[in-house]
Amino acid sequence: MNKPKEGFCIYLDAISSDLSLEHIIPKSLGGLDEFSILADRKFNNSTASTIDAGLANDFLMLFDRDRQKAVGHSRTHPEPRVKKATLEDGTPVQVTFAASGLRIYNLRERRYLNDHERSGRTISLEGVTIHLDADLKFVAKVGLAAGFFAYGDLFREQVQHSELRKIVNAEHLNQITPDVRVHCRFPSEQELESETLQILKLATESVECSSVLLMPGIGCFGIAVGILGNFVGMINVKADIVGFPNTGAYDAGHCIYLQSGRMYRSSLRHVFKKLADHLDLK
Template sequence: MSDLIYCPYTDREIEPSLSNSEHIIPLSLGGSNSFVLPVNAEFNSDAGSDIDGELANDLLVLFRRRHFDARGHSKKKPKILSKHSKMDSGSRPVQVEFAGEEGIKVYDPVQKRTLGEEEIAGQQFTSRFTISRYGRLKFAAKVALAGGYFVFGDWFRSNVEHHELRALMNFDL
């Protein structure tokens, strides 16, 4: 009997010492500690940053994470922060935090301080943020690959064209 485990992300049998637990849906996106499987630790770390982290920190997703209080391993409340903002007709760099019921908080990185209400009252702000063109597709492929193996096991491995999901998950122009 083999002590190796199968990693659906790398499509390889690996030593258990090279694995860690993958949250199929990350905690930061509302996942559960009971929906996990062992995968290649190095790949999981990279995918966690590149795929899960990118989606979890997407400005639009952050609004939903805060609404549902979806926290990651850090247990910190999601913070919606636009670091690429300007105030005073676009001349003053600031960071704008959308703080829910508290309104907005504006931080001046040049003066290294949070601006008071009287300083931001009546001001116009311009913010810039990026939405990943393929991030959601890569995340969906990653979840389908891990979830399919989690639910169907070796049947999934033998009967599903999972290399196509892997190709989408690893897609890079």
């Protein structure tokens, strides 16, 4: 029997006596094996799995997972499905909004309606759940792991990652510390006017893949996450970035894109320059 691995776990900010491999972004959301860290097994199997599943099974996220065929360990193809729905005459149905086409299943007759039977019908949907906290909890979890993955002990010792950990473990996010800046995937009308938000959305939505942007700044450290080509959120916490690398692939920050089965790493400056060049061509 193999002896459990012992070492530091960034999720716990402590030594774990039982480490296991943790996908920083799960495969069900576009992750790759090479974008992983060692973390406490119990945390991986409980809190981390719950946070990952909260976003992976989100009704809106299922549309992107279906379109990009993003499957997890079960290898089951995800599709957005509403299990509680009714036709205008009260007939109970299940509705699947698949990329391959709409399917309506008559629960009484236990069969799918054909195109003629569906024509002109009205469907009322019930039980569609969207967890508004799922995005920021996921960004905080990814931020902890990706920050440590890319910057190692500099992230561990000089970034106030305790604030990320609070978000990961919080029951409700209305207790976020006021000096922690956040943008979520459902911004207010006022937030949409933010130039920072628009740039981050462009950087994470310009390619249909999952991505992480790590952004050291004066007195702060920002993490933005995109999943399957959609901006999920950004969290900015206090940090002392003295000694952080600022050349090569770390110039102005570090970006990780998981595209077509490969991990691409480059500087934030390079990514922003490519975006600027692309906009200049339009």
